[in-house]
Amino acid sequence: MTLKGKVALVTGSSQGIGQGIVLRLAEAGADVVINYRSHPEGAEETLAKVQAAGGSCYTALCPHSMGYTIPADLGSVAEVQQLIADSIGHFGKLDILVNNAGIEKHSPFWEVAEADYDAVMNVNLKGVFFATQAFVRHLIETKRPGKIINISSVHEELPFPNFTAYCASKGGMKMLTRNLAVELGPLGITINNVAPGAIETPINTKLLNDPEKLGALLKNIPLGRLGQPQDVASLVAFLASEEAGYITGSTFFVDGGLLWNYQEQ
Ligand code: BGC
Secondary structure (H helix, E strand, O other), X not given: OOOOOOXXXXXXXXXXXXXXXXXXXXXXXXXXXXXXXXXHHHHHHHHHHHHHHHOOOOOOOOOXXXXXXXXXXXXXXXXXXXXXXHHXXXXXXXXXEEEOOOOOOOOOHHHOOHHHHHHHHHHHHHHHHHHHHHHHHHHHHOOOOEEEEEEOOHHHOOOOOOOHHHHHHHHHHHHHHHHHHHHHHHHOEEEEEEEEOOEOOHHHHHHXXXXXXXXHHHHOOOOOOOEOHHHHHHHHHHHHOHHHOOOOOOEEEEOOOOOOOOOOO
């Protein structure tokens, strides 16, 4: 499987799953745009890893993958549109969009502040909507096919008490993907969701530092461990490749069996 000659943008790739996806896509030969909001040092770390894996050659004829970092807050439509434009400006085109950036806020439903609701919905759903729109416009203008992969969550299906806005955003992402599979299929554009369960990343820092909660969660995972960013990234790379050309409108769970785990004691 190769992504040679392809250009990919991975939103939110200064850490966690996004960083893992960038490294995997670069390993498969793609040039990658690394996006960050508040962690330039994380974006530089991602870039350094791409460079370490791909060598130090940075000319237009370079056979190795190239990386480029761009700051943008996915919660702002203007910044999202600028991010897509700057990615195209730098590499000349975009072939793959990975809508990975996402945030969550813990709070009982009756205490959720409007600002927190907006922050979650703006990054997780509105940003995805308009990044995808700008990407699709570019593909239409250049008359080319493309691949969209959304990083959703088991919580596009599974309730997660105290995270209702997060669940609503991921449920919305599920329907966005189904709808766009139908609307964009005739243009040769595929769109799929990858839905991780509990992956060891900074979004989970609190949980990872709470032995009791972590123990309870691990009991719910049939494979008996947390996932790693690479577990998610390998599927994203496949969905971004030509080998996944007939796959669209689907969600693929990467969760160690968490979603469908039900047992009676
Ligand atoms: C959430 C994590 C959670 C995991 C499993 C993810 O979507 O971001 O906070 O631990 O789902 O419930």
